[in-house]
Amino acid sequence: MKPTVKSIADKLxxxxxxxxxxxxxxxxxxxxxxxxxxxxxxxxxxxxxxxNRRRLGVLVVNPTDMEDGxxxxxxxxxxxxxxxxxxxxxxxxxxxxxxxxxxxxALDRIVYKNQFDGLFITGLRNTDPYYTQLETVAxxxxxxxxxxxxxxxxxxxTNSISGGAMAIRHLTELGHKRIGFVNGHTAAYISQExxxxxxxxxxxxxxxxxxxxxxxxDFSMESGAKAADYFxxxxxxxxxxxxxxxxxxxxxxxxxxxxxLPGDFSIVGFDNQSLGLGCTPTLTTIAQDHVALGETAxxxxxxxxxxxxICHVKLEPRLVVRESTGVL
Numbered sequence: 001m002k003p004t005v006k007s008i009a010d011k012l013x014x015x016x017x018x019x020x021x022x023x024x025x026x027x028x029x030x031x032x033x034x035x036x037x038x039x040x041x042x043x044x045x046x047x048x049x050x051x052n053r054r055r056l057g058v059l060v061v062n063p064t065d066m067e068d069g070x071x072x073x074x075x076x077x078x079x080x081x082x083x084x085x086x087x088x089x090x091x092x093x094x095x096x097x098x099x100x101x102x103x104x105x106a107l108d109r110i111v112y113k114n115q116f117d118g119l120f121i122t123g124l125r126n127t128d129p130y131y132t133q134l135e136t137v138a139x140x141x142x143x144x145x146x147x148x149x150x151x152x153x154x155x156x157x158t159n160s161i162s163g164g165a166m167a168i169r170h171l172t173e174l175g176h177k178r179i180g181f182v183n184g185h186t187a188a189y190i191s192q193e194x195x196x197x198x199x200x201x202x203x204x205x206x207x208x209x210x211x212x213x214x215x216x217x218d219f220s221m222e223s224g225a226k227a228a229d230y231f232x233x234x235x236x237x238x239x240x241x242x243x244x245x246x247x248x249x250x251x252x253x254x255x256x257x258x259x260x261l262p263g264d265f266s267i268v269g270f271d272n273q274s275l276g277l278g279c280t281p282t283l284t285t286i287a288q289d290h291v292a293l294g295e296t297a298x299x300x301x302x303x304x305x306x307x308x309x310i311c312h313v314k315l316e317p318r319l320v321v322r323e324s325t326g327v328l
C-alpha cells in the first residue's frame with residue numbers, strides 16, 4: 001500500500017494535521033516531533049513515493065564566495081556525483097544557498113519539499129546555521145569534509161593525515177627541518193584535519209613543534225600572499241599549505257619580494273588544481289581526486305538511503321612532485 005500522511009500519523013499516534021505540518025516545516029511543530037515524522041516518512045518510503053522520479057539534491061553553500069580555483073574543483077566533484085547518480089537511475093538537482101538563505105528552510109524541509117531521496121552538501125562551514133542542524137536531521141545527508149555524530153549524516157573527504165605525512169616526509173627527505181604550515185580559515189572543519197595532519201607528520205619525523213611556524217589563512221590567494229610576507233621574516237626553509245590557492249598566492253608574493261623558489265623556500269600545496277601547472281615554478285602538491293570524491297559521496301548517500309550504516313569515507317591522496325620543492 002502506498003504510504004500516506006494518515007499512515008504516518010497512525011504509526012506515530014499523531015494527528016494527520018500534525019504530520020502534515022511537520023513535513024511542511026511549520027514553526028509550531030517541535031524539533032523532536034518533526035524529526036520523528038521525517039524519520040517515519042523515510043522508513044515508509046513516503047518521500048520517494050511523492051514523486052515520479054528518484055531525485056538526489058546537491059546543496060552548494062555560499063558559491064559566490066568561491067575563487068575561480070575552488071569553483072572548478074566543486075564543478076569536478078559535482079560531475080562525479082552526477083555521473084554515479086545517473087548510473088543508478090537518479091536525477092540530480094543542484095541548489096545554491098547563502099548563509100542568510102539557510103534561515104528560511106530547514107534541511108529536512110528542503111528534502112521534503114523537493115522530493116529528494118537524500119542530500120549532498122558541500123561548502124558548509126561550522127559557523128553556518130545548517131551545521132547545527134546536522135546533529136538532528138532525519139533525512140539521509142552526506143557532507144563534504146564534516147563529521148557529526150548522527151547516523152543519518154555521512155561525510156566524505158580526502159585523508160588529511162596521509163596528505164600531511166606525504167608532504168612533510170617529502171620535504172624532510174630534501175633536507176628541510178624548519179617547515180612552516182599555512183592553514184585555511186578556522187570556520188572550516190577541514191582546517192582542523194589539515195592541522196592535525198601537519199602535527200602528526202612533524203611528530204613522526206621527530207621535528208619539534210614551533211607555533212611561530214604556523215599561520216592562519218582563509219584558503220584564498222590573498223591570504224597566501226600574507227603568509228609569504230610573514231614567513232619571509234622567519235628561518236623557515238619550506239612551507240606546507242592547506243590549499244593550492246594559498247600556495248600559489250605565496251609563490252607570486254615570494255617572487256615579487258625577490259626570493260628564489262625553491263632556492264629560498266620549498267612550497268607544497270594541497271588539492272592539485274590545474275592552476276598549479278600554469279605558475280612558475282610549477283607547484284608540488286598533495287592531489288585529491290575531486291571526481292572520485294563526488295562519485296563516492298553519491299555512493300555513500302545512496303547507501304544511507306538504503307539504510308546501510310556506512311557514514312565515513314576518506315579517500316587516499318597522492319604526492320605530485322613538481323618544481324616548487326628542492327634540496328636544501
